[in-house]
Amino acid sequence: MGACDYITKPSPSTFHLSVEEFERELTSKIIGLLSLEKDPIVKPVIKAPSLPLKKSPTSPEALVIGCSTGGPSALLKIFENLHSTKIPIFIVQHMPPIFTGLLAENIEKASGIKTIEVSKSEPINNNTIYLAAGGLHLEVSAEKSIRTLEVNTNPPENFCRPSVNPLFSSAVRVYKDRLLGFVLTGIGSDGLNGAKDIVEHGGEVIAQDQSSSIVWGMPKAVSESGYATKVMSLDEIMQYIHRITK
Numbered sequence: 001m002g003a004c005d006y007i008t009k010p011s012p013s014t015f016h017l018s019v020e021e022f023e024r025e026l027t028s029k030i031i032g033l034l035s036l037e038k039d040p041i042v043k044p045v046i047k048a049p050s051l052p053l054k055k056s057p058t059s060p061e062a063l064v065i066g067c068s069t070g071g072p073s074a075l076l077k078i079f080e081n082l083h084s085t086k087i088p089i090f091i092v093q094h095m096p097p098i099f100t101g102l103l104a105e106n107i108e109k110a111s112g113i114k115t116i117e118v119s120k121s122e123p124i125n126n127n128t129i130y131l132a133a134g135g136l137h138l139e140v141s142a143e144k145s146i147r148t149l150e151v152n153t154n155p156p157e158n159f160c161r162p163s164v165n166p167l168f169s170s171a172v173r174v175y176k177d178r179l180l181g182f183v184l185t186g187i188g189s190d191g192l193n194g195a196k197d198i199v200e201h202g203g204e205v206i207a208q209d210q211s212s213s214i215v216w217g218m219p220k221a222v223s224e225s226g227y228a229t230k231v232m233s234l235d236e237i238m239q240y241i242h243r244i245t246k
Contacts, residue, residue, distance in 0.1 A: 007026055007029060076106060188217050
């Protein structure tokens with residue numbers, strides 16, 4: 001039926017995690033996939049706290065999205081037949097090089113919107129989706145009125161490069177309270193610090209709910225820390241993004 005996820009074969013040149021981290025990642029992904037069963041004993045639904053949804057997200061100037069395990073299929077569902085967006089969309093999906101280029105192509109086919117795998121400095125345009133290239137952190141920058149995307153090879157955060165935190169934290173410095181963030185399915189807590197920065201600067205963060213997540217790790221960390229403005233299912237997130245980007 002197709003691949004649900006991937007894991008990179010460890011090698012000195014392409015894989016920077018320790019043996020213990022490789023074991024943790026592999027084990028977590030297997031457990032997460034097994035937990036897709038609807039049996040409530042296997043996967044209990046936990047009601048996560050969320051903040052009241054304010055009116056400001058109705059006119060954000062940019063969207064930022066962070067995801068890991070289960071993210072590719074979630075992204076393709078969210079962007080299916082989007083066709084256009086009046087604002088730029090920035091994405092960090094935990095993936096090594098090669099895979100992010102293919103994902104960008106698939107997002108463009110599904111959405112009908114130009115999608116760029118960002119591997120070098122790029123000007124920011126509306127009606128464009130930007131995906132961080134594997135192995136590179138992605139950050140938003142502004143010089144006077146000119147906004148650009150920059151990449152770097154700073155140390156991994158939460159064992160990840162690209163990491164969600166640098167994208168979220170840099171974007172909020174540029175867009176301030178006109179930034180809307182989404183934390184989707186994924187292992188670990190990457191994106192938590194970035195979500196905190198967005199909320200503390202007046203922006204909004206929406207976390208994917210447990211029942212629609214492949215692995216409720218990243219969105220759980222955000223929602224249980226109180227930085228989720230709202231917790232939504234993947235279908236609700238899709239509808240919300242389609243509405244807000246118009």
